[in-house]
Amino acid sequence: MSSAHKQKSVFVGSFVHSKSLEVLEVLHDLAVFVDEKGVIVAIEEHCDKQQALQVIAPKLGWTIGDVSVRVAAPGQFFFPGFIDTHIHAPQYPNVGIFGKTTLLDWLNTYTFPMESSLSSISKAKRVYTRCIQRTLSHGTTTASYYATISVPSTNLLSDLCLTLGQRAFIGRCCMDSLAPDYYRDESAATSIADTKATMDHIAKIDPTNALITPIITPRFAPACTRELMHGLGALQKETGFPVQTHISENKNEVKLVKEMFPGFESYTHVYDGHGLLTPKTILAHAVHLTEAEVDLIKAREGKISHCPCSNSAITSGTAKVRMMLNKGLDIGLGTDVSGGYSPSILEAVRQASLVSRHVAMEGDDDSKLSIEEVLYLGTKGGAKVVGLEDKIGSFGLGMEWDAQLIGLGNVPVDVDQDGIEEESPVDIFGWENWEERIAKWVFNGDDRNTLAVWVKGRLVHERK
Ligand SMILES: [Zn+2]
Structure with missing residues (x-):
């Protein structure tokens, strides 16, 4: 287990979080009490720092000297940590490098060479450490990672997430077909055995999966033999661990799946037919799904990871999020x-x-997503996708303290005054209401606004 210092904490000030897809709640003068296990044990309204320490802490049996206090300054707010439901840690050095490629040539040109090079442990350590630090600094408290096919470097990613304090799902990438010789599992049997080895490692370093959980990761159907997919489906049934994979990202990929798996009605049916479409399955992209496929995913209670930045960058298409939300x-x-x-x-x-x-x-005006809806997807929606909605994604009694403190810049009233005190890409003039402040953060904010980040009560990032 991590040796991080565990302490009782109280957080005081304004809080913003999703109640539901449509409702973003803004609360002021709130005090949230977090015990040494990182669990929220009390929430008090109309409470300032002094009341929190003098009145409430003693009621909880807390000694004031043992409690750390963080007060959000006026205009700052606590927000749930972001949940990244689909990220490839070994591809981090390649961010921004994609040229004019689309999915299938992008994999061969940029991705497979980088991923295979991370069988070097020293290189993997450098890349993974930076990836975790960087995503934490952007407020990502939970990430569902794809690693590589290498067992030692996948285990290293688990170790680093635990040490640096990021909640993570770690998936050794399984691929025994249609990948270059230099970067492919030898067989379905070795792929499954190696996956089990990474699960055994996590069982040793975090036996209760308090922070780190294995995730079964067939890369995507074209890179997996039917034998491998059946084996991984059986492994899911046996272990109960979640599954992540890609689906219907790009039109040529959908065509390829149709050619490679002629006996199946659709891409979704391929996963379903191998025991890989479960309530714990995260399907990334889902850009070109038919409504019938969406219905099948709904029937199996499968989850969707919407990746809009990627879908635009490598020209995959526009996912029909409203349609999928409307189907539940x-x-x-x-x-x-x-x-x-x-x-x-x-x-x-x-x-x-x-x-x-x-x-x-393209013609469907109802498809526009509101600020409330997109923030929900990044927090509470993500928590549902990774099966942790009872613990993270919003604030509530009994939930764990995965949170970020957001600060926006205040423009001085006197323009002749020297500069602005905070380094922030968002300018607040003071007349904006909270809805407007949050909209300005969503469209102009970045990691400079993420002042501090906690996972399970532990401070894991602070902006200096
Ligand atoms: Zn991906």
Whole structure:
């Protein structure tokens, strides 16, 4: 287990979080009490720092000297940590590098060479450490990672997430077909055995999966033999661990799946036919699904990771999020680094809004997503996708403290005064209401606004 210092904490000030897809709640003068396990044990309204320490802490049996206090300054707010439901840690050095490629040539040109090179442990350590630090600095408290086929470097990613304090799902990438000789599992049997080895490692370092959980990761149907997919489906049934994979990202890929799996009605049916479409399955992209496929995913309670930044960058298409929401699917956001060029879920939030406007321009005006909806996808929606909605994604009694403190810049009233005190890309003049402040953060904010980040009560990032 991590040796991080565990302490009782109280957080005081303004809080913003999603109640539902449509409702974003803004609360002021709130005090949230978090015990040494990182669990919210009390929430008090109309409470300032002094009351929190003098009145409430003693009621909880807390000694004031043991409690750390963080007060959000006026205008600052606590927000749930972001949840990245789809990210490839080994592709992090390639962010922004995709040229004019689309999915299948992008994999061969940029992705497979980089991923295979991370069988070097020293290189993997450098890349993974930076990827975790960078995503934490953008407020990502939970990430569902694809690693590589290498067992030691996948285990290293688990170790680093635990040490640096990021909640993570770690998936050794399984691929025994249609990948270059230099980067492919030898057989379905070795792929499954190696996957089990990474599960055994996590069982040793985090036996209760308090922070780190294995995730079964067939890369995508074209890179897996039927034997491998059947084996991984059986492994899911046996272990109960979640599954992640890609689906219907690009039109040529959908065509390829049709050719490779002629006995199946659709791409979705391929996963379903191998025991891989379950309530714990995260399907990334879902750009070109038919309504019948969406219905099948709904029937199996499968989850969707919407990756708008990636879908635009490598020209995959515009996912029909409103249609999938209307059919009742649970949807979260993914950066899909490095198909997506940004490690930031706030950027994914923004891109989800813009892509929904492109869908609207294609003729369906109802498809536009509101600020409330895109922020929901990045937090509470993501929590549902990774099966942790009872613990993270919003604030509530009994939930765990995965949070970020957001600060926006205040423009001085006197323009002759020297500069602005905070380094912030968002300018607040003081007349904006909270709805407007949050909109300005969503469209102009970045990691400079993420002042501090906590996972399970532990401070894991602070902006200096
Ligand atoms: Zn991906």
